[in-house]
Amino acid sequence: MVTPDASARPVGRLTVWQGTALYIGAVLGTGVIALPALAAQAAGPASLLAWLALVLLSVPLAATFAALGTRYPDGGGVSTYVRHAFGARAAAVVGWCFYFAVPAGAPAAGMFAGEYVAGALGGGQGTVTATAAALLIVVAVANGFGLTVSGRLQLVLAVLLVTLLLAAALTTLPHVRWDNLRPFAPHGWLAVGSAAALLVWSFAGWEAITHLAGDFRRPTRDLPRATAIAVVVVGALYLAVAAASVLVLGPAAGTTKAPLAELLALGLGLGDTVHVLAAAAALLLTLGTMNAYFAGAARLGAALGRDGALPAWLARGSDTGEVPRRSLAVVSALSGLAVAATAIAGVGPRPLVLLTTGSFAAVYALGTAAALRLLPAGSTARRCAALALVAVVALLVMTGWYLFWPLIVAAGGLSYLRRRRAKDATPRTTAELRT
Template sequence: MTRAPAPVGRPARPVGSLTVWQGAALYVGAVLGTGVIALPALAVRAAGPASLLAWLGLVVLSVPLAATFAALGARYPDGGGVSTYVRHAFGARAAAVVGWCFYFAVPAGAPAAGMFAGAYVATALGGGRRTVLLTAAVLLVLVAVANGFGLTVSGRLQLALAVLLVALLLTAVVTALPHAHLRNLHPFAPHGRPAIGAAAALLVWSFAGWEAITHLAADFRRPERDLPRATAVAVAVVGVLYLAVAATSVLVLGPAAGTSDAPLAELLALGIGGTVHVLAAAAAVLLTLGTMNAYFAGAARLGAALGRDGALPAWLDRGGSVGEVPRRSLAVVTALSGLALAATAVTDVGPQPLVLLTTGSFVTVYTLGTAAAVRLLPRGSGAHRCALLALVAVAALLVMTGWYLLWPLVITASALCYLRRRRAAGPARDEQPQYVP
């Protein structure tokens, strides 16, 4: 795709540092993440072996969804990500809403992800809830520090994590498969067909992330070429690993797959033998670290873009240019994540409410993002057809989300109130984002 030249008198866009493989690793970390260590059991609990159909359906959905966001990222490489696309399609107010939904979803989802990993660490080392919370807090600090050093360090870290994670998951699957039995597929749908939809709604957490790396599109060396390639690699890796782990859990563990809180540890124990709790805890921590790292990077860049565009306070804009580190926005994400973790610790409610709040926000982001893609991408192109398919599928997920949409509605109202107060206080900044294509 030919990109328009930079306007006369304006310097060309700085060249980013992310490679195809680093970008693919960020994608793998953002999407694979904690879903593979926690949700196979929850999905089996909801729908039995029929939950495999929910996994398969969401893997298939990932293809047009990921392709849609990759096409948008290559066409509009800007730190605002989905917010930028929605702004071009529907204006400043809609962009502020989707930006807020993503930005304030990350501080809710990050502590939940950390607690999932903490449960594995507590199983291996003991300490119960205190170990769970301490692990989550340490992970928050680690990803904040990694991103504070900039995307070069963060991208390299993510690539190393992705290689280790793929190796660990393949080891669990390959070594456990000899213990698989087809009889574990019966009864296939013990809770009926409607339960498959319930499992799919639950598994949205596992597949959130295809939009996250679009905030880093401008940090690729050649976004129009490298972002689609990184996306294709990530879709293949994530799809194969999710289906492999989910299918192996059902075929090997049988009914016990729905009662285990650590299915990956169970697979490793059967495949390798002996005590593997420490290995499983290490895998859980690495998966979670990769997810949180990718989301913190994307959210920090988004916050700077929202500050630039007037959807958040302007002081967040500092460090938002390509090659810079948006440390102020990163500090806000980190502080809010710490507050969410502290609130969870005080109320003793566990990670599930945070998961549900995050899911509702991301489904809203997907809906607005794919709708923007339908309007922005060239009609008749493959990317436009992918956007249409993705919009239909995401609309179905939106219906299944149900009451959890109340949280993004609260965020929407807050964003609109902020814009109204800002407009009353001074001139509105409704112009298009000032990125250089």
């Protein structure tokens, strides 16, 4: 297998710190708002073990995708790796699963933030829908101006977010009560597994920035550095907020709907402003997540159009330094339709979350399997890939029957690729050639 020559590619614009910010936004996501409470409800203080396991499992997964991104810095991301390892059909499956998962996952994240805004401002479901729509517009416009603008926006969001989470953890240190660790496992040790299953949403994100690998100024150096910094920052923040929730809030950690806001209100003495703080935190987290995924999905769609797995019309903007506005427009339009559909049906974000989780599980499975074929035997990166594959298999088991959705998407991708190849192989008439 010949590794593409990175020196022959145009130079991208993303810096290490902008890439780190995109990673933090993609991985930290909206989970830190509500998941500490849900995990504590499932397993009590023992939920901290589930958080620790999540952080440890993120290390080999992040290292695997960073190693692949360094060797193959292409907008296709995981789809490109799978293409090199297993061929065009498998690449189309992965590409479709990721590309069509983002228009479901992004609106779900927007509606999570909308719930917090509605809690602070009122307005019910109308506020939820309006918030989600406004967030979609912001990230679409930011990415429409290119990764330079999007990366700078993400860097500002990441700094604000890290400051907010550190404040929540550090200002509550005087309120820590070690007695809150007893009983440590009130629901039994098996409940730790249940808590870990709830954290699957936070497990996602390490693959998103691989689509932007070619947009780094120096992918071979900058991508691994950005990944390493993000792993440390995200892991520390997850553990700090989760530990503060248990040690400070005690039994209330499993009942509050806004643990982060409760911590800030207690640590900073802000009292009644708790709902406003919760809304601000939700907006920051959600905007960062959506911005990172929109950037990755737009780049992926252009690459799939270039490679024949999606209409060639989407290929414009697939080269490094270009803006894939057509692909971005498709992602934005589908996301808007998803928001409208859930608002009309009145079902909320839950179905969108489940569809997204199943799709990403399939992407991880094929991506880590491709890494075992592409990365050098005996290398640290390949050993990380093996560990990541084991973790992803466990993720697939927890996903259950929701894998049915990525199977439908995969069938659609294979059907399109088959029709495209049949059309290309059909001899054209003289009149068609003239046109």
